[in-house]
Amino acid sequence: xxxxxxxxxxxxxxxxxxxxxxxxxxxxxxxxxxxxxxxxxxxxxxxxxxxxxxxxxxxxxxxxxxxxxxxxxxxxxxxxxxxxxxxxxxxxxxxxxxxxxxxxxxxxxxxxxxxxxxxxxxxxxxxxxxxxxxxxxxxxxxxxxxxxxxxxxxxxxxxxxxxxxxxxxxx
Amino acid sequence: xxxxxxxxxxxxxxxxxxxxxxxxxxxxxxxxxxxxxxxxxxxxxxxxxxxxxxxxxxxxxxxxxxxxxxxxxxxxxxxxxxxxxxxxxxxxxxxxxxxxxxxxxxxxxxxxxxxxxxxxxxxxxxxxxxxxxxxxxxxxxxxxxxxxxxxxxxxxxxxxxxxxxxxxxxxxxxxxxxxxxxxxxxxxxxxxxxxxxxxxxxxxxxxxxxxxxxxxxxxxxxxxxxxxxxxxxxxxxxxxxxxxxxxxxxxxxxxxxxxxxxxxxxxxxxxxxxxxxxxxxxxxxxxxxxxxxxxxxxxxxxxxxxxxxxxxxxxxxxxxxxxxxxxxxxxxxxxxxxxxxxxxxxxxxxxxxxxxxxxxxxxxxxxxxxxxxxxxxxxxxxxxxxxxxxxxxxxxxxxxxxxxxxxxxxxxxxxxxxxxxxxxxxxxxxxxxxxxxxxxxxxxxxxxxxxxxxxxxxxxxxxxxxxxxxxxxxxxxxxxxxxxxxxxxxxxxxxxxxxxxxxxxxxxxxxxxxx
Numbered sequence: 001x002x003x004x005x006x007x008x009x010x011x012x013x014x015x016x017x018x019x020x021x022x023x024x025x026x027x028x029x030x031x032x033x034x035x036x037x038x039x040x041x042x043x044x045x046x047x048x049x050x051x052x053x054x055x056x057x058x059x060x061x062x063x064x065x066x067x068x069x070x071x072x073x074x075x076x077x078x079x080x081x082x083x084x085x086x087x088x089x090x091x092x093x094x095x096x097x098x099x100x101x102x103x104x105x106x107x108x109x110x111x112x113x114x115x116x117x118x119x120x121x122x123x124x125x126x127x128x129x130x131x132x133x134x135x136x137x138x139x140x141x142x143x144x145x146x147x148x149x150x151x152x153x154x155x156x157x158x159x160x161x162x163x164x165x166x167x168x169x170x171x
Numbered sequence: 172x173x174x175x176x177x178x179x180x181x182x183x184x185x186x187x188x189x190x191x192x193x194x195x196x197x198x199x200x201x202x203x204x205x206x207x208x209x210x211x212x213x214x215x216x217x218x219x220x221x222x223x224x225x226x227x228x229x230x231x232x233x234x235x236x237x238x239x240x241x242x243x244x245x246x247x248x249x250x251x252x253x254x255x256x257x258x259x260x261x262x263x264x265x266x267x268x269x270x271x272x273x274x275x276x277x278x279x280x281x282x283x284x285x286x287x288x289x290x291x292x293x294x295x296x297x298x299x300x301x302x303x304x305x306x307x308x309x310x311x312x313x314x315x316x317x318x319x320x321x322x323x324x325x326x327x328x329x330x331x332x333x334x335x336x337x338x339x340x341x342x343x344x345x346x347x348x349x350x351x352x353x354x355x356x357x358x359x360x361x362x363x364x365x366x367x368x369x370x371x372x373x374x375x376x377x378x379x380x381x382x383x384x385x386x387x388x389x390x391x392x393x394x395x396x397x398x399x400x401x402x403x404x405x406x407x408x409x410x411x412x413x414x415x416x417x418x419x420x421x422x423x424x425x426x427x428x429x430x431x432x433x434x435x436x437x438x439x440x441x442x443x444x445x446x447x448x449x450x451x452x453x454x455x456x457x458x459x460x461x462x463x464x465x466x467x468x469x470x471x472x473x474x475x476x477x478x479x480x481x482x483x484x485x486x487x488x489x490x491x492x493x494x495x496x497x498x499x500x501x502x503x504x505x506x507x508x509x510x511x512x513x514x515x516x517x518x519x520x521x522x523x524x525x526x527x528x529x530x531x532x533x534x535x536x537x538x539x540x541x542x543x544x545x546x547x548x549x550x551x552x553x554x555x556x557x558x559x560x561x562x563x564x565x566x567x568x569x570x571x572x573x574x575x576x577x578x579x580x581x582x583x584x585x586x587x588x589x590x591x592x593x594x595x596x597x598x599x600x601x602x603x604x605x606x607x608x609x610x611x612x613x614x615x616x617x618x619x620x621x622x623x624x625x626x627x628x629x630x631x632x633x634x635x636x637x638x639x640x641x642x643x644x645x646x647x648x649x650x651x652x653x654x655x656x657x658x659x660x661x662x663x664x665x666x667x668x669x670x671x672x673x674x675x676x677x678x679x680x681x682x683x684x685x686x
Contacts, residue, residue: 059422067424102332103233137233138240139265139320139334163289170318171240171336171427 037083044145044158048167049075051129052116067168068141070132076109077127080147090124095148097126102142104130109145132169141167203283205270206670208386209454214664215388218312219292222263225322227329234305234321234333242340242360243313243389249297251305251323251331258325262295262307265320267363269385271667275460278506278514280594282642282667285385287363291322311337315389316360317367317428336427337389341408347436350399350633351444351681354435356408356660358382358391366425371416372660373407374398377607380639380658381414383665393660394449396635396679397437398605406433414657440632443576443681448568451663456672461545461561462594463504463516474550474558480674482567483589483619485538487548489560494526495552503539504547504559506593508615514593521548538564542619544592544673564619565674566590573636573680578627586623586636586680588614596668597675601641601658605634611641611656631684638678640666 037043048066050058056071068074076099080089087093091111099107107130113122126147144159161167234251241247249262267290272283297307305323314337321333339360345352361368361384372379372395382391398404409416409430420426468474477488489501500523507517519541524534536548543566549559569587578584591614592598598615601608602623614621623638639658659666662675 065424069426102231135235137235137321137332137334138336139318140332142227142231142332168318168424169334170424 035083035086040083042089042147042149042156042158043081043083044078044147044160045081046076046078046145046158046160049077051075053129053131055131066166067170068132069170070134070136073129073131075127075129076145077114077125078109078145079125089147089149093150094126095150095153097145097147099128099130100144100146101130103137136169138169138171141169143167201274201276203272203274203281205286206273206667207457208270209457209669211387211452211454211664214386214390215313217268217292218264218266218314219294222261222291222293222324223327225263225291225324225327225329227332231329232323232331234323234331236321236333236335239334240336240338241311242338243311243316245311245337247309247311247335249295249305249307249309249321249333251299251333252303254299254303254305254323254330255325256299256301256303258299258303260297260299260305260330261293261324262297262309263291263320263322263324263329264294264312264314265289265291266314269315269363269368271385271670273667273671275458275462275671276514277463277516278593280462280596280668280671282595282644285365285368287365289363291320297323305331311335313359313388315363315368315384317362317364317425339389339428341431343406343408343431343433343435346433347438348397349439349441350397350401350437351441351635351679352397352437353394354397354406355392355394356382358384358408359389361389361391362428363389366410366412366417366423367428369411369414371409371411371414373405373409373416374606375404377605378415378657379603379606380601380608380660381411381416382408382661383659384661385665387661387665391661392664395606395660396637397435398635399437399440399632400630401437401439404435404437406435407431408433414655414659443633443635443683444679446568446572446681447679448676449663449679450676451666451669451674454669457670458672460671461547463506463545463547463561464549464556464559467556468558469556472550472557474560476548476560476562479561480563480565481538482565483538483540487536487538487562488533489536489548489550490531490533491550491558492531494530494532494550494557496526496528496530497552499524499526499532499557500551501534501536502549502551503541504549505541506615508593518549526552538562540589540618540620542593542598542614543590544594544597545671563672563674564590564592566592566676568678569620572678573682575682577683577685579686580627580629580684582627584625584627584636584682586625586638586678588612588621588623588638588678590619591615591621592619592673592675594668595644596642596666597640597673599641599643599656600638600678601656603637603639603658605629606637608657611643612638613643627682627684629684631686633681633683636680636682638680640675640677642667 051073053073097109274281316337322329342357384391472493474491547559574585640662
């Protein structure tokens with residue numbers, strides 16, 4: 001009986017290991033404190049939304065989206081963070097932030113409080129809007145955001161349009 | 172006593188678990204892989220040669236297409252400015268190749284969804300003038316529909332980007348006729364991406380099935396039948412996220428795909444049309460992979476069957492040379508599903524023969540009342556395989572299929588088929604009654620013998636039952652919820668098993684309810 005019990009325990013251990021080991025190996029720990037980054041100087045957290053200035057009414061205003069119709073107003077807003085320290089970059093830290101849309105003039109993104117009627121509690125972001133022209137090319141929407149930190153004076157470019165995270169312009 | 176019994180059960184469970192852990196890798200499925208689709212007449216290939224990899228210029232310009240919306244074949248003018256002067260440009264077009272991903276096992280063909288490989292192809296060449304302007308007259312190619320990116324490329328750099336919407340076109344004919352009229356639906360310009368390559372069909376707010384164009388480059392043709400009673404009926408063609416219609420597509424990211432509504436007028440009830448079996452178009456298989464044990468011979472032995480396929484009860488001659496004089500067994504290799512839904516191989520002796528001194532045999536066999544699909548006929552001598560020959564069992568009607576043409580309300584209607592298969596793509600069939608999807612029938616556990624039993628309901632008059640190929644399991648790919656037991660109306664041209672040489676039909680029955 002003892003031998004049988006030992007066999008059972010040994011087999012259960014083998015099976016448990018077989019199940020558990022791949023699960024442990026497959027789950028790297030979440031980076032609870034990503035700062036300082038080993039590779040990046042700045043991180044950009046971008047949102048694109050349907051704006052109230054749309055000439056073509058979106059399904060829902062202010063909804064977060066990466067697909068916009070011609071005539072929609074796109075609100076671009078973002079946080080920029082110093083990836084070494086985790087400090088959120090404000091108007092005191094950046095000399096200029098610019099939205100660069102393919103085939104369009106550059107648009108400055110001022111650092112300002114969120115919303116049409118901001119108050120003291122409104123969060124501040126780098127933001128601008130752009131209405132998709134009625135003849136703007138359909139398909140993948142190419143843009144990037146360039147920022148110039150005061151401390152380096154060198155432009156930093158954020159290109160969010162990479163395969164798998166593409167923005168689209170639709171009719 | 173009780174504790175001892177528990178211990179014994181625990182020990183047995185542990186042994187079983189260990190056995191599964193040890194044995195599983197040895198019986199692990201083969202590698203799922205994309206399968207080259209067969210050539211379908213009228214289906215276009217890639218609209219141009221594959222373009223070399225390119226990256227956008229630091230300052231990307233734009234190209235204007237005028238018009239930028241239209242069905243395949245629409246002429247348009249492409250213009251751009253601010254490009255490098257006096258430069259030859261490749262005009263690239265974003266598209267994709269699409270294949271089904273299958274895993275061909277001895278006991279099944281498992282479905283792993285669709286593989287979409289995005290790519291750019293060169294559809295035109297142009298040259299800028301001395302001021303960097305470009306102007307080209309072009310046509311939207313016959314390709315997958317929806318939105319395509321266009322780039323002007325030189326030496327690996329994309330200098331400008333444009334885009335067009337290749338609209339889908341619809342044709343539904345006829346739009347009137349008696350109950351049972353065959354209605355042909357032709358679509359063109361279905362997209363390459365999910366949400367864009369399937370269209371759901373609705374008849375009077377009832378789900379009929381779906382059309383797909385995975386391997387047919389945006390084209391899809393299918394038929395449905397007009398269901399009664401006489402009068403006007405609404406036929407709708409809507410984009411489908413998977414197989415089922417997306418009913419508020421106008422609130423989605425692909426609202427531009429649109430939908431179509433038609434009115435079909437059922438002119439009269441002329442009684443039940445004859446039972447019809449409609450087979451897929453004939454195509455050349457692209458894969459030689461087969462279920463059960465496939466083709467094999469040992470050195471010096473040849474073997475072949477007088478036919479590659481037939482129905483249950485068919486006669487087939489098996490011819491072989493190079494065998495050892497003496498006893499031989501002809502064996503039928505098939506599959507079996509146990510009560511837990513596990514698939515296993517199964518073997519049935521068909522006949523014993525005596526091989527003469529010549530070593531040659533020619534023996535008549537009867538295809539057993541068994542599952543459909545690819546099997547092998549195996550020649551065994553002294554317990555060893557000398558040869559195995561693939562043979563496909565096609566589905567068939569049993570005694571005309573339906574147990575009558577006139578029923579009273581409450582009567583039991585039976586539809587009987589033979590040769591339903593054992594893979595995940597031929598072991599069930601989807602059923603609609605009067606164009607309303609009601610479920611599926613399965614033939615695996617019953618060795619291909621498949622009986623649909625429904626109760627006669629509804630108003631007096633003619634009613635229709637349509638049975639269509641469909642895919643049983645769709646969970647293998649994890650996140651691809653495609654298909655799922657609903658009528659695959661484009662089974663004739665776009666079905667995954669066509670590449671493996673399967674021919675799966677749809678069945679069309681009708682009956683009259685009398686007072």
